Amino acid sequence: MKHFNLAVFPADGIGPEVIAASQQVLRKLEQLHGGVRFACREFDWSSAYYHKTGAMMPADGLQQLEAGGFDALLMGPVGSPAIPDHITLWGLLLTIRQGFDQYVNLRPMRLLTGVATPLRNPGQHPINMVCIRENSEGEYAGVGGRLHQGKAWEVAIQSIVFTRSATERVMRFAFDYAQQHGHRLVTNVTKSNSMQHNMVFWDEVFQQVAAQYPTVATDQQLVDSMTARMVSQPETVDVFVASNLFGDILSDLGAALTGSMGLAPSANLNPERQYPSLFQAIHGSAFSLVGKNVANPIASIWSVQMMLAFLGETQLAAQLMHAIETVLREQCVRTRDLGGTSSTTEMTKAVCQAL
Amino acid sequence: MKHFNLAVFPADGIGPEVIAASQQVLRKLEQLHGGVRFACREFDWSSAYYHKTGAMMPADGLQQLEAGGFDALLMGPVGSPAIPDHITLWGLLLTIRQGFDQYVNLRPMRLLTGVATPLRNPGQHPINMVCIRENSEGEYAGVGGRLHQGKAWEVAIQSIVFTRSATERVMRFAFDYAQQHGHRLVTNVTKSNSMQHNMVFWDEVFQQVAAQYPTVATDQQLVDSMTARMVSQPETVDVFVASNLFGDILSDLGAALTGSMGLAPSANLNPERQYPSLFQAIHGSAFSLVGKNVANPIASIWSVQMMLAFLGETQLAAQLMHAIETVLREQCVRTRDLGGTSSTTEMTKAVCQAL
Ligand SMILES: CC(C)[C@H](C(=O)O)[C@@H](O)C(=O)O
Numbered sequence A, B: 001m002k003h004f005n006l007a008v009f010p011a012d013g014i015g016p017e018v019i020a021a022s023q024q025v026l027r028k029l030e031q032l033h034g035g036v037r038f039a040c041r042e043f044d045w046s047s048a049y050y051h052k053t054g055a056m057m058p059a060d061g062l063q064q065l066e067a068g069g070f071d072a073l074l075m076g077p078v079g080s081p082a083i084p085d086h087i088t089l090w091g092l093l094l095t096i097r098q099g100f101d102q103y104v105n106l107r108p109m110r111l112l113t114g115v116a117t118p119l120r121n122p123g124q125h126p127i128n129m130v131c132i133r134e135n136s137e138g139e140y141a142g143v144g145g146r147l148h149q150g151k152a153w154e155v156a157i158q159s160i161v162f163t164r165s166a167t168e169r170v171m172r173f174a175f176d177y178a179q180q181h182g183h184r185l186v187t188n189v190t191k192s193n194s195m196q197h198n199m200v201f202w203d204e205v206f207q208q209v210a211a212q213y214p215t216v217a218t219d220q221q222l223v224d225s226m227t228a229r230m231v232s233q234p235e236t237v238d239v240f241v242a243s244n245l246f247g248d249i250l251s252d253l254g255a256a257l258t259g260s261m262g263l264a265p266s267a268n269l270n271p272e273r274q275y276p277s278l279f280q281a282i283h284g285s286a287f288s289l290v291g292k293n294v295a296n297p298i299a300s301i302w303s304v305q306m307m308l309a310f311l312g313e314t315q316l317a318a319q320l321m322h323a324i325e326t327v328l329r330e331q332c333v334r335t336r337d338l339g340g341t342s343s344t345t346e347m348t349k350a351v352c353q354a355l
């Protein structure tokens, strides 16, 4: 019997609904495979928790999670219209990413059959991109401050900090990933024409790491024209490696191109498994949809699929991916974001049945 | 007789070709209107100049331009595969933007009739967006450095610097622009959920400036989801104000959505006219197309149109816009990027004839 310990954070907005859907899928997998068990411990750390306690999680939150011996963390979206976003995000998600050294944010962007893309000629454009985003520093290092607050001569500084270790390891991850998954190209997303300190350094490290993978083809694209390339020639984009902010921006664009924010999954990985990794849909908390049973649970369920793959449950992961693909291809059950009228519950049931 | 003094920089790659086209259009306008004259002084500051002299422009380049008493600067793309981009760009374009306090980068993104967008349902999506980009500081402040270069513990820092003056003035420009041009909405592009120093400050300033324009509607969009909104609901985007980097990224996306990088113009403005403003296509130097007479000259010609408007030549500007629209609508003459086979020369001639 394989036993996995999961920490589950329903978090904010539609989080509880899509997380419930994800747990239902886990239950179904347990039923189908006698040999696996997912023990879920729920944490109510969220904006509601903040309203009660004045913090998004207890002061010793990270230690509690470490002590819990979790194999993975499954999280809903974080953020509430009632609290400034930097407080909710730095109070929970960003602190976990940094604290647990989840230095890779892995984001597949694949247009599945049955899903409409906003692009013309989707047939000519098989979209299948993988964003490998640096997730521990860079633009989100959190370093900076404000001087002369409120004065006419106020200055606000946010420092982008790149270290060689963190830059090298995410690039190595990208090349290893490309090799292991049979990808042909790794694109370096840069902006070294205008950002002459951090991005020139980034490009140098990319060149150095690339030299260690002579069989993987590479190219380089400025982040601004990368958006144009993704829209006009998505078929030329394969794996790309990008800084924290650039990966964030490009993966939202990629999610939109592959049909819906309601489909896009992500994995915040600590590849060395010193700390648990975190799996989460990339969409927001969408307070306007709360309690209506209309949110698309696929993004969260697909994140569970990435968790299974990361935990080494290759067969379960393949089976779940197949179920997701079947439901989307058959188009009988479609949530609003996909142009249908099905509920979260119906979509979840369809995935469970397809399993 | 109205007399305008222009400094013209053919610059790199296809620059000389599209700048020649732009000057031809200026000649045509002079012929049609006896009362206006554009005196062009050419500067060879460019990558070729760098190869000869070791610098992109003379050490006293900015002073020379100031002494020249120019009403405007017209520039081709800057950048060459043979020189690192940060050297060419900081050696010329970025130094002029900062030195001449061209603090607004104005970028209209309008899908013209006759031009194909990569989006489906262009009819349902009338794309007409205006990017107002902070152009003097922020992510392109140029502030930063590298420590322990080459060592395993190397750190590279690029500091994003926002000042209250520069932030306020670009936002005021955005609201004034929206009011003067009958726009209904100004969107604040932010990333204050993760960038808690500079972008929280940016949002505060936006709120303060917005309060002074009670008749203009506003909303706020994270830069990552802004890319999704531009692709999935472009009709909801009107004027947006963004930091230097965010505006750079979103305007390339916008250019791709409105059909081609070969169409997109820009104006680097010093609205107070203490210094000359700079007008330039947003596309790159495209060395692979050099000398083939295939580059689309419209982006540069449209930039000339923006120059005419800024110089107060409202009627000439309207006439030139009409000519560009006519040529694109009729589709008889189309360069490669628009799916045709016409040459740069033919496209330029068509615009001159339409005038
Ligand atoms: C919620 C936010 C801080 C986060 C980010 O910017 O990283 C989100 O946009 C994401 O992409 O996971």
Ligand SMILES: CC(C)[C@H](C(=O)O)[C@@H](O)C(=O)O
Pocket (backbone or CB within 6 Å): A193, A194, A224, B089, B248, B282
């Ligand atoms: C050439 C480059 C430095 C420039 C920028 O990033 O500002 C360009 O992309 C632009 O948008 O004008």
